[in-house]
Structure formats: C-alpha cells, structure tokens
Amino acid sequence: MLNSVKFKSPTRVDLSGGTLDMWPLFNFTNNAVTINLAIDIWTTCEVHARTDSQLKIKSLDLNKEWTFADAQSFFESTDSNIKLYQAILSAFRHEILNLKTGFELQTQSQSPIGGGLGGSSSLTISMLKALGAFLQLPKLEVNEIVHLAHNLEAKLLRTPTGTQDYYPAVTGGLSFIDYNEKEISQEVLSLDGTPFAENFLLVYTGRSHHSGLNNFEVLKSAVEGDAVVLEALNEIKSISEELREVIRAQRWAEIPALFKREYNARIRLTPAFSSPEIEKLSEICLAAGAQAVKICGAGGGGCVLVWVSPDFREKVVSACQKEKFQCLNAKPINPLTE
Incomplete structure (x- = not known):
C-alpha cells in the first residue's frame, strides 16, 4: 500500500x-x-x-x-x-x-x-x-x-x-x-495537424440528460426488430465509417455534412435524442455562422459540440451567451503520456 x-x-x-x-x-x-x-x-x-x-x-x-x-x-x-x-x-x-x-x-x-x-x-x-x-x-x-x-x-x-x-x-x-x-x-x-481544436466549441444546454434511458429504448426496439431503428443504426454505422475515411484523408470540409446526417439518423432512433433546448441552441449557432451542431452522448439535453471556424467563433459564443447558454472552457487533448 x-x-x-x-x-x-x-x-x-x-x-x-x-x-x-x-x-x-x-x-x-x-x-x-x-x-x-x-x-x-x-x-x-x-x-x-x-x-x-x-x-x-x-x-x-x-x-x-x-x-x-x-x-x-x-x-x-x-x-x-x-x-x-x-x-x-x-x-x-x-x-x-x-x-x-x-x-x-x-x-x-x-x-x-x-x-x-x-x-x-x-x-x-x-x-x-x-x-x-x-x-x-x-x-x-x-x-x-x-x-x-x-x-x-x-x-x-x-x-x-x-x-x-x-x-x-x-x-x-x-x-x-x-x-x-x-x-x-x-x-x-494525435490531434496535431487537424482542425479539431480550432473548430471546437462546447456548449451546455442547461438541461441534464439520462443516457441509460435513451439507449435502453433503442436496444429494446432493435431486439424487437423495429425496421426504422435498425435502418437508422445501419446509417449511423455508415456515417462513422465515412468519418474515419474523411479524417484519414484530411477532407475536413466534409465533417459538417456528416454531423448533420448523423443528427437525422439519431432522431429516427428516438425523438428523445433532441429537446427544445437543443433545437433552440442549434438554430442560434447556425444563424451566427456555425457550420454544424453535434449532440453529445445519448442526447435529450447535456452538451452540444458546435463546429465553427475561428472567424465566426466570437459571434457564435456571443449569441449563445445572450440566450443564457453556457460556453464551456474546454478543448480536445492529445494522447496521454502516463
């Protein structure tokens, strides 16, 4: 000891x-x-x-x-x-x-x-x-x-x-x-040579979420053979495979479109993935110049990743703060060395 x-x-x-x-x-x-x-x-x-x-x-x-x-x-x-x-x-x-x-x-x-x-x-x-x-x-x-x-x-x-x-x-x-x-x-x-740090903005919606409940409903529907849920899961799989290819090839301009496609697929999984707070935040950020919004975790609340270029970051942060959303002081990190 x-x-x-x-x-x-x-x-x-x-x-x-x-x-x-x-x-x-x-x-x-x-x-x-x-x-x-x-x-x-x-x-x-x-x-x-x-x-x-x-x-x-x-x-x-x-x-x-x-x-x-x-x-x-x-x-x-x-x-x-x-x-x-x-x-x-x-x-x-x-x-x-x-x-x-x-x-x-x-x-x-x-x-x-x-x-x-x-x-x-x-x-x-x-x-x-x-x-x-x-x-x-x-x-x-x-x-x-x-x-x-x-x-x-x-x-x-x-x-x-x-x-x-x-x-x-x-x-x-x-x-x-x-x-x-x-x-x-x-x-x-490593994140070196990628735009993840500079395009990364994390915003808290102010509403907590429960990942276990959303995930359990998806699991239950999939086990029961729900065709809509199974189709959405396969779409999410395809999007993730495409994102890996995009990252490897450094085709960074394609990331926002993949985030949007994943959002649509997740809404088909369960409407509880989104929330009024998330919808409002997304509308505000996109209007202020953000390229895409990615809901974190199982959705329903919690945090949202806003994909925004450095040129529009300050405008997006200001728009979020005006509507009382909390912009977190967070950034991606490289692999740990310990």
Whole structure:
C-alpha cells in the first residue's frame, strides 16, 4: 500500500458511431466503429493512507463526506449516497479488507451532471486507476480496465452500458474504436495537424440528460426488430465509417455534412435524442455562422459540440451567451503520456 496517490482522467465528446458501442447492437449492424475525442474536462481521484482503521469518502462535487469505523462497515452500509463508491471499491474488496489501516478517498468531476460527456465513466476510470496504484496491484491493460469499468457501472445502474466512454478516459487523444464479434480494438491518434481544436466549441444546454434511458429504448426496439431503428443504426454505422475515411484523408470540409446526417439518423432512433433546448441552441449557432451542431452522448439535453471556424467563433459564443447558454472552457487533448 502506498501512502498517497492522485489520478485524473479526461472526459470525451463522441463524434460518430455512438450507441453502437453497446452490446449486442454492433452485431446487428455487422460490426461498427465509434469515433470520439478526449477533452480537458477532468475527473480526479485521490487516495491517502490513514494511521487508524477508518475509511473516509469525500465528494467535492456534492460537498459531502462519509466516515466509517472500518472497511467492513463501509461495505455493509445501506446509505444510498455511497452506492457508486461501494460498487467501484467492491472490485478491490479482498485487498481492502486485508489492509492493516484505513484510507481516505476523495473524488471530483469538472463535468456538468448529465452533460453527455461520459463524466461518470471517466470518474470510474479515475477511481480504478487510483485504487489499483494505491494497493500496488499490477496495472491493467486498456481493454482490461474498460471491461471492468463498464461491468461495474452496468451492475450499479442496472441498465445496458456501452464502452466507448471509458477508452478516451484511459488513453486521451482521438480514438477509432472498432467493435466486432471477436474483439474491441482501439486506435489512438494525435490531434496535431487537424482542425479539431480550432473548430471546437462546447456548449451546455442547461438541461441534464439520462443516457441509460435513451439507449435502453433503442436496444429494446432493435431486439424487437423495429425496421426504422435498425435502418437508422445501419446509417449511423455508415456515417462513422465515412468519418474515419474523411479524417484519414484530411477532407475536413466534409465533417459538417456528416454531423448533420448523423443528427437525422439519431432522431429516427428516438425523438428523445433532441429537446427544445437543443433545437433552440442549434438554430442560434447556425444563424451566427456555425457550420454544424453535434449532440453529445445519448442526447435529450447535456452538451452540444458546435463546429465553427475561428472567424465566426466570437459571434457564435456571443449569441449563445445572450440566450443564457453556457460556453464551456474546454478543448480536445492529445494522447496521454502516463
């Protein structure tokens, strides 16, 4: 056991292929690729050893802390406010119960609640990295920690979970994540020489979303053979494959049209993908000179990626702020080096 550790993980903006990262949907479309971008909105986890047996949990976001006499008391607690912590720490239950002293675990997330940026997934990765290091366990490979994280969250939330949110939290960078019946594989690219940073504007609609509910409805409809949903999923698959080709060939001018096509396909998946706030924000941004608007995550609220050239950025930001939308100070990041 180490004396103290601190780890942070980025969140992400999904560019294409979202929802198809959820098993077994990528099998219904004969494989799929999801493309996303790590951003500098971070989650953090710190763990500090104690000299007594107490186990203390502190959430800076909720401004709350919980203290337990020992680890056993923590795991036996019925306090619903600590279910996330119990779920993550359960992966290390044996090691934690065998520690000679207690510890303090502190978490923080910069992501808006329900922002559609994969904040809960990023926080899960931060906690798993910090606890693994604190307990001096062998470092997990990328696919191993992703597999563990998404199963822990699905168990906690009792809802289907995809995996695309966890990969950028581990690796950073621009990711192509391929899904097929044999494996999940990730290719991580640098942002150098791309327009993602300069054309990137992230705006919060002010309305939280629930990704699990939207995704579950899509999964249910697909399993039941809904022809409209299955056609939309195949269209999303095709768009994502095209976007990968566009990025590789540096045909940047084609990106806005692909974002627009994906929006139309997602509305066919579920009308809940959009919302009055999103529609208003989209109208404002496009009128001010933005080229496209990309809804983050499962939609219904949360954040929106506005694709805008530097020449029109200030005008778009001003238009958003005038209507009380929050422009976040966020930008894409290159692959992590740690």
